[in-house]
Amino acid sequence: MMRFFDATLGKWTRHLFFVLLRTYYGLFYNVSASGKHLLQAQPGTLILATHVSRHDGPLIATTLYSTTRVRPTVHYDEYHNWAQWFPMYVAGAVPMSSPKAWPEEKRAQRKVETLEKIHTLLGDGNSILLFPAGQVRRQPEEIVKPYLSGVHEILRAEPDTPVMLLRLDGLGKFQRATHDLFWSFIGRKKGRRHVSLDLQPIELDANMELEAFNIELERLLNS
Template identity: 75%
Template sequence: MKRFLDATLGRWVRHFFFVLVRGYYALFYNVSFAGKHLLQDRPGTLILATHVSRHDGPLISAILYSTARVRPTVHYGEYHSWAQWFPLYVAAAIPMSSPKTWPEAKRAARKRRTLEIIHKVLGNGNSILLFPAGRVRRQPEEIVAPYLSGVHDILRAEPETPVMLLRTEGLGRFQTAKYDLFWSFLGRKQGRRHVAMDLRPLTDLDPNLDLAAFNAKLEELLNRPIPGGF
């Protein structure tokens, strides 16, 4: 029954949210997205993205909506927030992590269950959007803490999982802000903010590395500049 509702009512509600969110970003952001067509030929892809602002999740989901079914991962605290639980539920977001106040056995069980869901989604040909740094940047560069193990665990369990790297430029508070003249007829000097996104297959991330080395390599990849600049 749940699968039927998701494919019928859920599909219509997702499309409604897509129209609203895509319309908002079309009005206030001028977005270019290189490489998104590559996702169509790579079902069940793990998308590893930079996390430069709170707009990342909805903007990426809206841009990729018509390309492939992408299920975002979110922190448990955001997922269970009353203010955004419903849209995240409709988007079939996957909550990750757990409260540190939980007993270790309960946290471990939640982690195993989350990984099972992720592998099931990937196995069904849907893609997963994951922000390896875990939170919005508080500094100019991306930092992946040595103890964060989500990406490492996913790829160790299924090393053949297709992986793509998604980098965003021009959206975060530590990134260059450029604007067009879209709103100049209203007398506004700043129009839509330019945002560049780049999605590319990732082949040089070895899950056989120990966790610290793996995260260091992942951090290096996330901080590489977008080819061609911004």
């Protein structure tokens, strides 16, 4: 029954959100995307993205909407925020982590269930969007903390999962802001902000120890 609603009412609602977001980003951002066509021939891809602003998730999902179904991962607290829950539910977001107040056994079980869901979605041909740094960038470069294990565990369980690196440029606090003259006809000097998405296939060795794996991942995100 849930699949039926997702394929009908959910699909129509997602398309409405897509039209609204695409209109907004079209008015205020000049977005270019390189490499997104590669996703069409590569279902079930794990997309690892830099995290430069709070616009990242909806901007990426909107830009890739007509190419493939992208299921974003979000922090547990954000997913269950009353103001964000409905659009995240419709988008099929996957909540990650769990409240620290939970007992360790419950947190461990939630982690197992989350990883199982991600593998199921990948196996069904969905692309999973994940921000390895776990939070919006607070410094010029991405920092993947040594204990963050999501990407490592996903690839260790399914090492043949295709992986793509997505770099966002022009949107973050520590990135150069370049504008066009889209709004010049009403006297505004600054028009839409230029934003670029660059998707490239990468290979990661999940047999590495977690800390070394995260160092390599951090290098790729910042290169």
